[in-house]
Amino acid sequence: MTISAGSIPVTTRPRAGDPVLEVRGLSASYGLGPDAVRAVVDVDLTLRRGEILGIAGESGSGKSTLAYAITRLLRPPGVITAGEVVFRPADRPGGGMDLLSAGPAELRAIRWSEIAVVFQSAMHALNPVLTVERQLLDVLAAHRRSMSRQARQARVREMVEMVGISPSRLKSYPHELSGGMRQRVMIAMGLILEPQIVLMDEPTTALDVVTQRQILQQILELRERLGFSVVFITHDLSLLIEIADTIAIMYAGRLVERAPSAFLFHAPRHPYTRGLLASFPSLHGDREKLVGIPGSPVDLRHVPSGCAFRTRCPHEMPRCATDRPPLALPVGDPPSADREVACWLHDGRQPPPPSLARPAPAARPEYATAGTSTIRDTRAEQERS
Numbered sequence: 347m348t349i350s351a352g353s354i355p356v357t358t359r360p361r362a363g364d365p366v367l368e369v370r371g372l373s374a375s376y377g378l379g380p381d382a383v384r385a386v387v388d389v390d391l392t393l394r395r396g397e398i399l400g401i402a403g404e405s406g407s408g409k410s411t412l413a414y415a416i417t418r419l420l421r422p423p424g425v426i427t428a429g430e431v432v433f434r435p436a437d438r439p440g441g442g443m444d445l446l447s448a449g450p451a452e453l454r455a456i457r458w459s460e461i462a463v464v465f466q467s468a469m470h471a472l473n474p475v476l477t478v479e480r481q482l483l484d485v486l487a488a489h490r491r492s493m494s495r496q497a498r499q500a501r502v503r504e505m506v507e508m509v510g511i512s513p514s515r516l517k518s519y520p521h522e523l524s525g526g527m528r529q530r531v532m533i534a535m536g537l538i539l540e541p542q543i544v545l546m547d548e549p550t551t552a553l554d555v556v557t558q559r560q561i562l563q564q565i566l567e568l569r570e571r572l573g574f575s576v577v578f579i580t581h582d583l584s585l586l587i588e589i590a591d592t593i594a595i596m597y598a599g600r601l602v603e604r605a606p607s608a609f610l611f612h613a614p615r616h617p618y619t620r621g622l623l624a625s626f627p628s629l630h631g632d633r634e635k636l637v638g639i640p641g642s643p644v645d646l647r648h649v650p651s652g653c654a655f656r657t658r659c660p661h662e663m664p665r666c667a668t669d670r671p672p673l674a675l676p677v678g679d680p681p682s683a684d685r686e687v688a689c690w691l692h693d694g695r696q697p698p699p700p701s702l703a704r705p706a707p708a709a710r711p712e713y714a715t716a717g718t719s720t721i722r723d724t725r726a727e728q729e730r731s
């Protein structure tokens with residue numbers, strides 16, 4: 347006998363850790379032909395249920411284009427040139443829907459309801475002439491037609507409280523709220539339909555550090571209560587290390603490293619990741635010299651042959667100019683590490699430099715929705731060890 351919980355039979359209910367979004371071979375450009383800006387090239391990513399997947403990289407590395415391409419919100423001259431983005435709804439385990447070939451009606455049905463987006467500029471995303479309450483009620487009115495008026499109002503109150511806003515502010519217009527509150531409203535709007543996936547592109551970048559941390563803490567707590575998965579995009583790798591389960595690093599439109607957050611922080615394998623890690627100051631302990639990354643990001647119209655990072659890399663070898671390294675498990679790491687790097691230093695032909703061969707922590711963390719509701723302070727951990 348199958349016991350049923352909600353509308354999904356228990357025996358077939360998806361579990362934390364099952365894939366909810368699979369990106370395969372995704373490429374997107376601005377313009378076409380030889381002068382096209384190839385902003386996203388052949389990206390493969392899997393987002394799992396309950397997971398926070400962070401995507402980091404310098405400005406111009408293609409992070410936002412990736413977010414817009416995944417959600418089919420890319421506007422001309424942006425074009426998706428290849429790939430698949432398969433969404434696996436909770437009520438169709440094993441089944442999937444390719445968002446890139448979905449029609450407008452199918453996309454409308456899942457956007458916001460199943461896949462929500464929270465972008466950086468809340469001021470521009472909110473309607474300045476409508477109260478916060480009206481805007482949240484409108485989302486419910488558009489997507490939850492069967493809900494009664496009272497139920498919608500109750501849901502709006504519950505949601506704003508959940509993101510840390512007093513319901514007394516519901517009658518406010520966006521300009522009457524602080525930047526942090528507007529961003530919380532955007533998060534409430536993203537979550538009010540209880541989507542399975544929330545895509546966040548620099549959602550807290552414009553905020554001061556204290557507000558940023560409060561909002562991040564709230565996202566973690568809400569994830570634990572509501573069980574959604576997050577793609578979190580930022581140039582701030584230090585922030586991702588505190589909240590993400592898995593981190594993918596982008597350089598010149600491609601992924602160059604992907605690893606569980608703690609592995610990436612304690613034992614980076616790509617020279618670019620190491621450079622990014624050395625670019626932010628330690629919050630604790632003595633001041634350290636910030637090493638950073640020499641040179642500037644490449645022009646995406648003229649990406650160097652072979653490895654795009656080689657022109658800034660302290661470990662360049664002759665092969666790097668001719669052959670592009672594929673994303674692969676670094677030789678020396680166990681498959682259970684579930685990590686990949688695109689760098690010839692890790693193909694086993696030569697020992698990698700010690701700075702890129704540090705042993706990873708003993709075990710990779712679970713894709714848990716439990717026990718991770720506090721922002722991790724990995725920097726303090728490292729300094730203690």
Ligand SMILES: Nc1ncnc2c1ncn2[C@@H]1O[C@H](COP(=O)(O)OP(=O)(O)OP(=O)(O)O)[C@@H](O)[C@H]1O
Nearest residue numbers: 376383385404405406407408409410411412581646
């Ligand atoms: N509308 C556009 N037309 C032409 N090129 C664009 C357009 N939008 C972005 N680009 C280019 O695409 C590349 C990737 O930009 P994207 O915004 O995706 O990077 P990003 O990593 O999100 O950077 P940031 O953190 O600054 O937003 C950049 O070289 C950028 O100049």
